[in-house]
Amino acid sequence: MKNIPRKELKVSAIENGTVIDHIPSENVFQVVKMLNLKNIGSQITVGINLESKKFGKKGILKVSDIYFEIEEINKIALVAPSATLIEIKDYEVISKKNISIPNEIMKFVKCFNPNCITNHENITTKFNVIKEEGEEVKLHCTYCDKITKKENITFI
Amino acid sequence: MENKSLVSINDYTKEEYQKILDLAEEFEVRTTQKILENYVVATLFFEPSTRTRLSFESAASRLGAKVIGFTDSASTSVKKGESLKDTILTVSKYSDIIVMRHPREGSAKYASEVSPVPIINAGDGSNQHPTQTLLDLYSIRKTQGSLDNKEVAFVGDLKFGRTVHSLVIALCSFNTTFHLVSPVELKLPSYVKKHIKESNLTYYQYTDLSDVIPKVDILYMTRIQRERFSDPIEYEKVKNSYILKNNMLNNSKDNLKILHPLPRVNEITEDVDSNPKAYYFQQAQNGVYVRQALLTTILGAK
Ligand SMILES: [Zn+2]
Numbered sequence: 001m002k003n004i005p006r007k008e009l010k011v012s013a014i015e016n017g018t019v020i021d022h023i024p025s026e027n028v029f030q031v032v033k034m035l036n037l038k039n040i041g042s043q044i045t046v047g048i049n050l051e052s053k054k055f056g057k058k059g060i061l062k063v064s065d066i067y068f069e070i071e072e073i074n075k076i077a078l079v080a081p082s083a084t085l086i087e088i089k090d091y092e093v094i095s096k097k098n099i100s101i102p103n104e105i106m107k108f109v110k111c112f113n114p115n116c117i118t119n120h121e122n123i124t125t126k127f128n129v130i131k132e133e134g135e136e137v138k139l140h141c142t143y144c145d146k147i148t149k150k151e152n153i154t155f156i
Numbered sequence: 157m158e159n160k161s162l163v164s165i166n167d168y169t170k171e172e173y174q175k176i177l178d179l180a181e182e183f184e185v186r187t188t189q190k191i192l193e194n195y196v197v198a199t200l201f202f203e204p205s206t207r208t209r210l211s212f213e214s215a216a217s218r219l220g221a222k223v224i225g226f227t228d229s230a231s232t233s234v235k236k237g238e239s240l241k242d243t244i245l246t247v248s249k250y251s252d253i254i255v256m257r258h259p260r261e262g263s264a265k266y267a268s269e270v271s272p273v274p275i276i277n278a279g280d281g282s283n284q285h286p287t288q289t290l291l292d293l294y295s296i297r298k299t300q301g302s303l304d305n306k307e308v309a310f311v312g313d314l315k316f317g318r319t320v321h322s323l324v325i326a327l328c329s330f331n332t333t334f335h336l337v338s339p340v341e342l343k344l345p346s347y348v349k350k351h352i353k354e355s356n357l358t359y360y361q362y363t364d365l366s367d368v369i370p371k372v373d374i375l376y377m378t379r380i381q382r383e384r385f386s387d388p389i390e391y392e393k394v395k396n397s398y399i400l401k402n403n404m405l406n407n408s409k410d411n412l413k414i415l416h417p418l419p420r421v422n423e424i425t426e427d428v429d430s431n432p433k434a435y436y437f438q439q440a441q442n443g444v445y446v447r448q449a450l451l452t453t454i455l456g457a458k
Contacts, residue, residue, distance in 0.1 A: 115281050117262040121240050143262025144283055145164075 017042070017064040019086040020073070025049050027079040028059035030155055034076050034108055035068070042066050055082070070097060075108065077101040078137075078153065101137055103129050110156050111141045112148035125156070158456040161268035161275040165286040165322050170329045177294050179449035179458060180442070183218075187445070190220035191457045198251035199225035200243070201278075202234060202258040207418065207440070208278050208287075212255045215447035219457075224250060241270045248273045253455055274454050282318050287450065288417060289322040291443040292376075296327075298442070299413040299435060300373055303327070309335035309368045312378035312398050312423060314344040319417045320378060321348050328352060334359035335368045339394040341385060365398055370407045375400070377416045377436075379423050402427040415439050 023031055025048045031037075037044055045062040052058035073085055077099050087095045105127045111118050118125045118141070127139035127148070136150040157172055168176070183189070197216040201209050204227060216223050225247075229235060234243055240258070244267045247254055256267060257278040264277035264284070279285040297303045308327060310320050314336055324334065324344070328351050336344050336359055343361065352359050362368050369375065380398055385391040399422060400414065416424060416436040428434050452458040 111262075113261060115259070115261050117240070117258075117260040117266050117280075120260055121266065123266055141262065143265050144260075144281070146261065 013091060014043075014045070014062050014064050014088055015091055016089055017062065017066055017087075018068055019088060020061040020063070020076075020080075021058070021084045021086060022052065022055060022082050023059040023061065023076075023080040024055075025057050025059040028061065030079045031059075031061060031076045031083075033155075034079070035073070037061070037063060040066060070099070071102065074099050074102040075105060078105065078109070079155075101129055101131065105129060105139060108155055109139060109148070110154045111144060111146065112152045112154075113141065113144050113146040116141060116144035116146065118143050157453050159274055160454065161264075161271070161277075162286055162450060162454065163264045163268050163275065163277045163280075164284045165289045165326055167286070173290060173293060173326070176290060176446065176449045176453060177297055179453060180290075180294050180445040181298075183445040183448040184442070187448070188218045191452060192216065192219035192221035192455065195221045195253070195455055195457070196251040197221045197223050197451065198247045198254045199223060199278075200247060200254060200256040200258075201225065201227050202229040202256065202263075204228045205257050205279060208257060208285075211440070211443045212276075212278065212287075212447050215444045215451060218444070219448055219451060221451070225255075240267060244271045244275075253451065276450060276454070282316065284322065285318060286322065287443065287447055288319050289326050290450070291439065291446045292319070292323045292415065292417075293326060294442045294446050295413070295415055295435060295439040296374055300411060303330040305331050305333075306374060307333045307335065307372040308374040308376065309337055309372040310344070310376045310378070311337040311365055311368075311400075313342045313380045313384060314338040314378070315342040316381075316384055317378045317417075320376070321345070323376070324348050325351050328355040328357060332357060335362065335372055336360065337362045337365050337368055337398070339363065339380070339390070339397070341390060342380065363397075365400070366404055369404055369412075370409070373409060373411055373413070375408075375412060375414045377414060377420075377423055379419075379421055398423060400424045400428060402431055405431060405433060408433065 028048055043064040047060040049057045067087055083099050085097045086093055107124050109125055111125055126142045130138040130140055139148040199209055199212055213223050248271050253274050255276045255278050258280050261281035261283040264275055264280040268275040277284055277286055300306055314320050377400055382391050412433050413435040414433055418440055
């Protein structure tokens with residue numbers, strides 16, 4: 001253990017499981033919520049405001065003994081678009097994947113239209129993700145047909 | 157289309173609307189046909205809209221169906237806090253089809269997801285009102301012989317009028333040329349123009365009504381409401397510029413017909429009413445035939 005560089009010691013290594021790296025620090029708890037990590041019972045290590053060459057400050061989540069489907073993890077792309085998913089077995093990295101924004105987002109996001117039925121009844125929101133070249137993603141509400149822009153996204 | 161809800165005009169293909177319009181023509185010839193005698197139609201109006209409700213109820217009655225429902229949510233359990241889902245699930249036990257009008261956008265879509273019986277959207281907030289679009293298409297087809305290659309002018313509030321948006325989008329399937337007449341503040345939104353461009357069709361924008369009248373086959377008038385203007389002075393400036401008077405129709409085409417979704421306030425003067433080119437009351441009447449066609453098609457009775 002003594003040869004591990006000091007930097008790595010800031011968040012302890014895991015034997016088996018998943019590391020979600022490069023999460024914006026301010027969104028780490030949103031990611032915890034989106035992935036429902038509170039209720040999975042595994043050991044979870046949370047790092048916030050860690051130094052990162054690429055991003056200045058970053059957040060990280062280490063989830064022991066759990067592997068995610070990429071489709072499931074993709075939903076965090078709204079709050080952590082540059083996150084990396086690293087899978088670990090026996091302390092070794094077995095895969096590293098970048099996440100990408102899915103075509104559909106269910107729950108988590110509130111429709112920006114105050115008169116949308118989803119803001120007045122107990123309904124799971126559902127959006128189609130509109131990705132256009134050179135533009136920020138937009139969410140198209142499948143109920144009211146209105147668009148929620150990236151800057152107007154609020155999480156439920 | 158049988159047993160399928162109608163929430164948005166986009167739920168139907170061009171061929172499907174044509175089928176509904178063909179059937180509506182049969183009902184225009186023979187309006188009273190007792191083919192829905194064993195059916196119950198529920199009309200749930202969570203906000204009042206007398207015209208639309210009466211049109212549906214007239215359509216259902218002429219087909220022999222029983223009609224149940226409410227005309228305003230103030231008098232129902234909704235006021236006591238019942239969820240939309242519970243109202244729909246309950247009423248679906250009493251009826252074979254539900255016609256609903258609701259002030260929230262997306263309500264009809266949601267109702268169609270939870271309801272075991274088909275839903276017809278009679279207006280969800282500012283979102284969709286597909287039966288209005290169908291009756292508008294019917295009126296154009298009937299008066300012009302077909303829907304293809306028409307010159308259609310839309311006049312007035314093109315920004316907030318959902319009737320206009322839906323009809324423009326539907327007409328994009330029929331090689332229409334669009335003439336858009338409105339105050340600058342109330343121009344057609346870009347998402348609707350995008351449909352026109354993506355269909356490789358042409359639109360022209362005007363602020364003056366008289367220029368456009370001689371060019372078109374259909375003049376679709378709408379009401380301009382004071383509350384749509386951020387600056388009341390702007391409203392005062394334009395309010396009289398989009399009023400159609402009979403003498404403005406002198407150089408219009410012989411086949412021109414004037415449509416309006418009604419109710420009218422002052423945007424068409426009463427001297428136009430006796431001009432054979434005025435078609436708005438027949439247009440409202442066509443709504444009954446179109447709704448008869450929809451009810452029978454969705455219930456699988458025809
Ligand atoms: Zn919405």
